[in-house]
Amino acid sequence: MKPEKTLLLSQSDVASLLAMEAAVAAVEAAFAAHGRGEAAMPPKVYLGLPAHDGDLRAMPAYADGAAGVKWVNSHPKNPARFGLPSVMGLYILSDPATAVPLAVMDATRLTAVRTGAAAAIASKHLAxxxxxxxxxxxxxxxxxxxxxxxxxxxxxxxxxxxxxxxxxxxxxxxxxxxxxxxxxxxxxxxxxxxxxxxxxxxxxxxxxxxxxxxxxxxxxxxxxxxxxxxxxxxxxxxxxxxxxxxxxxxxxxxxxxxxxxxxxxxxxxxxxxxxxxxxxxxxxxxxxxxxxxLAIQDVALARVIYAAARERGAGTAFDFFG
Incomplete structure (x- = not known):
């Protein structure tokens, strides 16, 4: 059986598909799953790049039937040196049953949204x-x-x-x-x-x-x-x-x-x-x-984004295995 095509979702696609209210709900559910021990999240892997004043990080996770990995950087001097964001990311959302890549999406905005959501959830429970x-x-x-x-x-x-x-x-x-x-x-x-x-x-x-x-x-x-x-x-x-x-x-x-x-x-x-x-x-x-x-925050939002993209017909379908 030929694998289905992969959805490619740009940063503008992600922005249009992910509302903050939905993000807060999804991230809060991911925290709860983490607290109950219902998610798999290997430790974040750092690839230090001291010669370039930055690092790259790999963040895999599985939770609530969704699996994926984020490849993201932290280069604080990017804006001044290159006019680029300090943080940029790419997310691969996979079908856990077959390992078929369901979507490859921008994770720069995803990261910023889930980080904001995590703080607001903490304030909700701790302030x-x-x-x-x-x-x-x-x-x-x-x-x-x-x-x-x-x-x-x-x-x-x-x-x-x-x-x-x-x-x-x-x-x-x-x-x-x-x-x-x-x-x-x-x-x-x-x-x-x-x-x-x-x-x-x-x-x-x-x-x-x-x-x-x-x-x-x-x-x-x-x-x-x-x-x-x-x-x-x-x-x-x-x-x-x-x-x-x-x-x-x-x-x-x-x-x-x-x-x-x-x-x-x-x-x-x-x-x-x-x-x-x-x-x-x-x-x-x-x-x-x-x-x-946490990587579980990322996979939770990637799942929400993918579902919304399928529902609205957003993104570009690409055949990686063709």
Whole structure:
């Protein structure tokens, strides 16, 4: 039997097929499956490219009848050097029964959407009951998806405060989001704080974080990266997305290896919280979600995108085996 043709889906196809509300629902379900132990997700593989100031990553996963792999990079100097995005990706969604590639799709937007969705889901489960302010440190592309995802969960009731090493970037994002550009210290005092920087030294100090805060630490996704003063982690209820990834490349990786934070201080995973196996905020004064990005989030969204493409007749059919 000849394999069916593969759908090729561009970034514009993905954008038209994937609404943030659907993404949040799919990623939340993926976290729950992860928390119940119902998904297969081998550790993320890093291919370091120090000569090019970047790396490539392979992220395979199987969940809820869908299987696939993402090939994605992180090259922070791409925008300045080449006018290219820092993060670009390609996703291959396969039929788990036959291994036929069902779709090959842009994963650049997929990655940004699922990362935003993960943060909003963490805020939903870990933030205080009535947050009023939403702060951003790092006002690049990812911040746009973080604010969209939080609005999918909270509506428009959160005041947005923006901060960045580039005042111009902060003011531009504030204008786009209807927010206000402020100092890093003021943004750090928000009820919900999202950090999405490539920092390798803390940019948020413990003294700036107020009781009742929830922090989504999204930027640390490789060994040596760090955005938060370790004192914040020591005083917080810390929830991670995955034990292997977070301890090796997440926000907790530097303080753990330096011995200033102990593994026993980590409460568990967001999947366990979403699945109801672990308390979320509890009576903690501060909560932190350490996000490294999970392959199960990617396969969940790839499945949604593929189903929508089939329903709407989107994409280009290509015969790889012809």
């Amino acid at each position: 205080g009951p009535n947050p009023r302010t939403l702060g951003f440190i790092g006002c690049g592309v990812q911040a746009r998806f973080l604010v969209d995802a939080h609005r999918a969960v909270y509506g428009d009731r959160l005041e947005v405060l923006t901060a960045d090493v580039s005042r111009e970037a902060s003011e531009r994002f504030a204008a786009e989001s209807g927010g206000r550009a402020v100092s890093v210290e003021e943004a750090s005092g928000c009820d919900i704080l999202c950090t999405s920087t490539p920092a390798r030294a803390p940019v948020v100090q413990r003294a700036w974080v107020l009781p009742g805060a929830h922090i989504n630490a999204m930027g640390a996704d490789a060994p040596g990266k760090q955005e938060l003063d370790p004192g914040i982690l020591r005083d917080a209820r810390v929830i991670i997305d995955d034990w292997h990834q977070a301890t090796e490349s997440g926000e907790i990786n530097v303080p753990l290896h330096a011995g200033v934070l102990r593994r026993e201080h980590i409460q568990g995973t967001l999947g366990e919280v979403v699945a109801g196996k672990l308390n979320g905020r509890g009576d903690a004064a501060i909560t932190v979600f350490d996000s490294t990005g």
